[in-house]
Amino acid sequence: AQSVTQLDSQVPVFEEAPVELRCNYSSSVSVYLFWYVQYPNQGLQLLLKYLSGSTLVESINGFEAEFNKSQTSFHLRKPSVHISDTAEYFCAVSHTGGFKTIFGAGTRLFVKA
Amino acid sequence: EAGVAQSPRYKIIEKRQSVAFWCNPISGHATLYWYQQILGQGPKLLIQFQNNGVVDDSQLPKDRFSAERLKGVDSTLKIQPAKLEDSAVYLCASSLRRDSPLHFGNGTRLTVT
Numbered sequence: 001a002q003s004v005t006q007l008d009s010q011v012p013v014f015e016e017a018p019v020e021l022r023c024n025y026s027s028s029v030s031v032y033l034f035w036y037v038q039y040p041n042q043g044l045q046l047l048l049k050y051l052s053g054s055t056l057v058e059s060i061n062g063f064e065a066e067f068n069k070s071q072t073s074f075h076l077r078k079p080s081v082h083i084s085d086t087a088e089y090f091c092a093v094s095h096t097g098g099f100k101t102i103f104g105a106g107t108r109l110f111v112k113a
Numbered sequence: 114e115a116g117v118a119q120s121p122r123y124k125i126i127e128k129r130q131s132v133a134f135w136c137n138p139i140s141g142h143a144t145l146y147w148y149q150q151i152l153g154q155g156p157k158l159l160i161q162f163q164n165n166g167v168v169d170d171s172q173l174p175k176d177r178f179s180a181e182r183l184k185g186v187d188s189t190l191k192i193q194p195a196k197l198e199d200s201a202v203y204l205c206a207s208s209l210r211r212d213s214p215l216h217f218g219n220g221t222r223l224t225v226t
Contacts, residue, residue, distance in 0.1 A: 004155075034214060044156070044204070044217040051212070090155055094212075100169050101146070101215060103155035 006104035023091030117218035131193035138207030
């Protein structure tokens with residue numbers, strides 16, 4: 001069975017500071033990995049994904065995540081955050097058969113001026 | 114492209130009553146999901162359809178929850194009878210294929226009193 005653990009429920013950070021949101025997963029089979037974001041009063045939307053190939057994946061708004069198979073992690077990073085990055089971030093995993101995308105409990109990122 | 118449509122947006126019912134939620138996925142998306150998101154938690158998969166067949170319903174409380182996807186397009190999720198612990202946001206999502214990222218609707222917020 002798959003599971004996802006997001007190690008921090010809340011991360012407060014000042015604007016222009018770097019941030020890392022941690023995600024670890026467990027699975028007995030090969031996986032696809034995702035980060036979804038939910039901005040205040042909006043629905044969940046895809047931020048970035050790892051399916052295969054380069055282990056470092058990037059989003060259009062400056063976030064990146066690195067798939068580390070040995071540590072079963074997929075941490076999300078941004079070198080300099082903006083107020084507009086305030087949102088809840090969910091890590092998700094599905095196995096490569098395409099079944100059961102499982103979500104973590106979420107990390108609330110709060111960017112302060 | 115039009116997004117995933119869900120209705121109603123909000124519903125308040127008393128325990129032991131029944132309720133139904135409707136979802137219209139993005140045109141052409143073969144895979145449809147229903148998730149339950151309780152406040153402070155990540156989305157929990159209830160059921161996954163591939164076209165009009167069920168792929169996974171292992172976490173659906175089948176004594177009270179039912180779902181169908183007619184003609185492989187729209188879907189309905191029903192709860193009968195509702196319990197207090199069913200209070201949550203019910204999210205519908207669709208994807209082009211089983212290994213594609215999910216597109217979410219805005220959800221239905223259910224309150225059971």
